[in-house]
Amino acid sequence: MATEEQVQEALRREELEPLGRIVLSKDEPETAFVTIAVARDASGKQQPSNASLHLTAKRLRLQGINVQFLLRYEQAEEIESGLRATVLHSHIDHVRNVFVSLSANEARIWIEPKHALSAETIREIEDRSQTFLALFDVQLTEILLTSEELLPSKLAILTTIRQLAPAPMTAIAAELLKRGLTVPSDDWLKRKLDLMRKDKDIVRLESGKYVLTRYTLHRLGTAKSFRSPDIARLLALARRGG
Structure with a gap:
């Protein structure tokens, strides 16, 4: 079973620098989730390319x-904030928020509706979104409603932080994805975490990592089983060598 340090060293030899913490899968011992920053060079090509990452x-x-x-x-934050402003400008009565998930030159859009949306409204949002994304040479693949997706509950996020603490946002997102949940975008998760901070559920350390407050730890309690967050965290620490 590979350790986090071994994966880090292997990536270094490949001249890849991960963003945040490397997350090792609990279900598949040899699987590691690694966040990589990608950008476009002067010619518009993605660096590192999908092909090079595949070979790695x-x-x-x-x-x-x-x-x-x-x-x-x-460009993810720029695209997401711009598209959000575009959609809300024309559909403020129907849409509460917009989130974007980018992959290569494709985008999936999550709409948080204020109420049930008509087919006509969804088509209008789709047309505006396609026009905006075309400015960045990004193709819209689909529009989803957050009400129809399996999004992480507050409890799911808190138990994830409890298990990984101190947990960077990248590790929280990766763990939620491993659990089969949908994280629409970094901004979506950041907003959820900010709300939890305001509610005194979690604390953001100077390092940017998150931990639960004593009050939240007390509320969650400690289940006496192998499925409890405390036991899961101990097992995760053991797999990382302490």
Whole structure:
């Protein structure tokens, strides 16, 4: 079973620098989730390219390490905030928020509706979104409503932080994805975490990592079973070598 340090060293040899913490899968011992920053060069090509990342993953598999790359785009926040402003400007009565998930030159959009949306409204949002994304050479693949997606509950996020604490946002997102939940975008998760901070559920350390407050720890309690967050965290620490 590969350790976090071994994965880090393997990535260093491949000249890749992960963003945040490397997350090792509990269900698949040899699988690691690694967040990588990607950007576009002067010619508009993605760096590192999807092809190079695929080859890197293939070489690492030969070493017994299965890496799943989570890509974070430098333009992601700009695109998401711009699209949000565009959609809300024309549909403020129907839409509460907009989130974007980017992959290569494709985008999935999550709409948080204020009420049930008509087919006509969804088509209008789709048309405006396609026009906006075309400015960045990004293609819209689908529009989803957050009310129809399996989004992480507050409890799911808190138990994840409890298990990984102190937990960077990238690790929280990766763990939620491993649980089969949908994280629409970094901004979506950041907003959820900010709300929890305001509610005194969690604290953001100077390092940028998150921990639960004593009050939240007391509320969650400690279940006396192997499925409890405390036991899961101890097992996770043991797998990382303490």
